[in-house]
Amino acid sequence: MKDTLFYLIIYDLPDNDLANKRRTRLHKLLSGYGKWTQYSVFECFLTAMQFAKLQTQIEKLIKLEDGVRIYVLDAGSVRRTITYGSEKPAREQVIML
Numbered sequence: 001m002k003d004t005l006f007y008l009i010i011y012d013l014p015d016n017d018l019a020n021k022r023r024t025r026l027h028k029l030l031s032g033y034g035k036w037t038q039y040s041v042f043e044c045f046l047t048a049m050q051f052a053k054l055q056t057q058i059e060k061l062i063k064l065e066d067g068v069r070i071y072v073l074d075a076g077s078v079r080r081t082i083t084y085g086s087e088k089p090a091r092e093q094v095i096m097l
Contacts, residue, residue, distance in 0.1 A: 004045045004047050005045070005074060006043065006045055006072075006077065006078045007043075007045075007046055007072055008041070008042075008070070008071040009041070009069070010068070010069045011066070012040060012067040013026070013062075013067070019063075019065070022061060026062070026068075029054075029057055029061065030042040030044070030054075033054055
């Protein structure tokens with residue numbers, strides 16, 4: 001398995017028509033990279049190259065009034081994650097035939 005880090009991505013965009021369109025596009029973008037866990041929260045296991053590509057795409061999409069936070073966590077942080085009522089973050093296994 002390639003070296004990956006765990007990225008917790010949280011976003012908050014204003015409540016107006018233009019921001020709503022960006023929010024939808026951001027949600028669709030992040031859905032291609034990770035797991036949607038809460039309303040504006042995604043958990044992603046990404047390689048350095050995947051993360052660089054995602055950063056570029058986010059930077060092109062968001063505006064100054066938008067808020068996007070990305071927390072970079074190592075494997076130890078993921079193992080120490082405490083969850084209630086849901087699963088711990090885990091990289092989904094992909095089996096290719």
